[in-house]
Amino acid sequence: MKKNKKNKAIFQKVYLGLIMAFFYLPIVYVVFFSFNASRSLTNFTGFSLQWYEKMFHTRAMMESIYYSVLIAVIATVVSTIIGTIVAIGLSKSSHLIRQIVTQVNNLPMLNPDIVTAIGLMLLFSTLNIPTGFGTLLLAHIIFCIPYVMLSVTPKLRQLDENLAEAALDLGCTPFQALYKVIIPQIKEGIVSGALVAFTMSFDDFVISYFTTGPGINNISTYVYATTKRINPSVNALSTLIVLAITIVLVFSNVLPLLKSRRKNNEKTA
Amino acid sequence: MKSFRRLVHPYLVWAAALIVLPMLIIVFYAFSEQGNVVIPVRLTLNNFVRFFSDPIFIEVLGRSLKLALITTLICILLGYPAAYFIAKMKPDSQSVMVLMVTLPQLINMLVRTYAWRGILLNIDISPEIKVYIGMVYNFLPYMILQIYTSLSKMDPSLVPAANDLGCDDRMAFLKVTLPLSVPGVISGITLVFLPAVSSFFIPKLLGGGSYVLVGNLIENYFVTTGDWNFGSAISLIMALVILISMYFTRKFDYDKEAV
Numbered sequence: 001m002k003k004n005k006k007n008k009a010i011f012q013k014v015y016l017g018l019i020m021a022f023f024y025l026p027i028v029y030v031v032f033f034s035f036n037a038s039r040s041l042t043n044f045t046g047f048s049l050q051w052y053e054k055m056f057h058t059r060a061m062m063e064s065i066y067y068s069v070l071i072a073v074i075a076t077v078v079s080t081i082i083g084t085i086v087a088i089g090l091s092k093s094s095h096l097i098r099q100i101v102t103q104v105n106n107l108p109m110l111n112p113d114i115v116t117a118i119g120l121m122l123l124f125s126t127l128n129i130p131t132g133f134g135t136l137l138l139a140h141i142i143f144c145i146p147y148v149m150l151s152v153t154p155k156l157r158q159l160d161e162n163l164a165e166a167a168l169d170l171g172c173t174p175f176q177a178l179y180k181v182i183i184p185q186i187k188e189g190i191v192s193g194a195l196v197a198f199t200m201s202f203d204d205f206v207i208s209y210f211t212t213g214p215g216i217n218n219i220s221t222y223v224y225a226t227t228k229r230i231n232p233s234v235n236a237l238s239t240l241i242v243l244a245i246t247i248v249l250v251f252s253n254v255l256p257l258l259k260s261r262r263k264n265n266e267k268t269a
Numbered sequence: 270m271k272s273f274r275r276l277v278h279p280y281l282v283w284a285a286a287l288i289v290l291p292m293l294i295i296v297f298y299a300f301s302e303q304g305n306v307v308i309p310v311r312l313t314l315n316n317f318v319r320f321f322s323d324p325i326f327i328e329v330l331g332r333s334l335k336l337a338l339i340t341t342l343i344c345i346l347l348g349y350p351a352a353y354f355i356a357k358m359k360p361d362s363q364s365v366m367v368l369m370v371t372l373p374q375l376i377n378m379l380v381r382t383y384a385w386r387g388i389l390l391n392i393d394i395s396p397e398i399k400v401y402i403g404m405v406y407n408f409l410p411y412m413i414l415q416i417y418t419s420l421s422k423m424d425p426s427l428v429p430a431a432n433d434l435g436c437d438d439r440m441a442f443l444k445v446t447l448p449l450s451v452p453g454v455i456s457g458i459t460l461v462f463l464p465a466v467s468s469f470f471i472p473k474l475l476g477g478g479s480y481v482l483v484g485n486l487i488e489n490y491f492v493t494t495g496d497w498n499f500g501s502a503i504s505l506i507m508a509l510v511i512l513i514s515m516y517f518t519r520k521f522d523y524d525k526e527a528v
Contacts, residue, residue, distance in 0.1 A: 012354040012357070015350060015351065015354060016354055016355070016366070019347065019351045019409075019413075020369060022406065022409075023369070023370070023373045023409075023410070024373065025388065026381060026384035026385050026388060027373060027376070027381075029384060029388050030380075030383075030387070041386070041387035042387065042390055042391050068377075086276060086277055086280040088273055088276060089273045089275070089276030089277040090277050091273075092273045092274050093274050093277050097274075097277060097281075100281075101280070101281070104284045104285075104288050104289060105284070105288075107288050107289070107292060108288060110459075110463070111292075111508060112463060112464060112484075112507065112508065112511060113464065113467065114467045114469065114484055114487055114504065115292075115295065115507070115508050116291070118295065118487065118491055118500065118501065119291025119292055119294060119295050120287075120291050121491070122291060122294045122295060122497065122501070123287070123291040123294055126294055138287075142287050142288065145280075174273065178273070199374075202375075202377065203375070203377055205377075206469075206470075210491065219377055219379070219380070220377055220378070220380075223377075223380060223383055224379055224470060224474075227383055227386070227474055234380075234383055235387075237380070238383065238384060241376055241380060242376055245375045245376055246372070249371075249372060249375070253368060
């Protein structure tokens, strides 16, 4: 019986190990070949930094990083503000309005990206709006807002309805009630909404591909356009992204852990 | 607090113009064709007739559904045990594992798919299998995280209770754990099947152009040939097929709950 349990535990570890190997194999592969001396993606012929040098000297590549980050940051800030405000308004609205907005928000979330994308492309063309940075940014804001609302709304539901009323009775203006009472209570939902928005925007390819214009590429559309040929600088670019994301994740996960440990230590001391 | 209601009004206009209107334009394009100088646009059903009368288009649609279905099944089969094992770990290890599953997801999807290209160049397998590997790789994390979430919400004393009542481990899993994790599996299916039907860059990057899916058709008609009317009709057909499949998945979920 005991041996059986031990075998089970080993099986679980091996299984999860294999799944993780599957997840990290391509990442390790890309990082490894970004230091390759030759163009080959299959033979490692020696260590070199030439693809990094090439990446930093390829203007279009650097621009794509710039646009990806810029658009993700602006889209996150704007969609988080709008999404939060609308979610708060919605929590006080009638059942009918709530239903309508939820259903409409479901459209871009449940529709395949490509349908949302061509819809926006056709809209911009119908209105004669030239595609470019503006349409790309607008598209990102449009599809990020429903996700922000989705993560803010549950927090609002947990909120005591009388809190805001009490704030008003105590002399707050509605804006103050919003800013001093409601927002701090739903902060968690707002932060996770912003994170989702940033990830969605940074990761997006399909909607960007159909709504951007000539000369404006983010990382996704740039990689898509250049992978028809073998381009080892993309490996260098990927390595850079992997590094950035790992640093952010480690900091955001390890720092709170260290902080809570220190607090605990202070308490015990 | 009624003053806050007004905050919604601008969004109603925004959503009507930027979410609903684009969908209506797709429908309009799908049911029309470019005419001549006198009548620039004609309403017609020709786009749909063209799609359904050509066996190649039906074949592509069938292939996309098959790919999405098999990808979803593989994700459930591989993802369920992974989620189950993670949920049984110590809380600290659980959060580390969740982080490890999430991290590759945060790396741009195009970049992840590009990474597979190099590896798969070495291996002599059919383009179809390459596409399947890329699909499962991209979507498996969603499935694991969804199932894990529903498993970790489960009351940990339920399985011991079932054991006390005479269930062995297998019975307890089948009668208690599995039914309670169905909502996670369903939302996993939504997150995998839906984007899988319409995906077009994974087949293009890994299948090397020989593996055409509905998404590739739509891209072609919008970007290459510029036949937006037919492209819209294909998108509409695809959206409807997805809607119907999701309806049945959810119905299955409700039926289960009713039992």
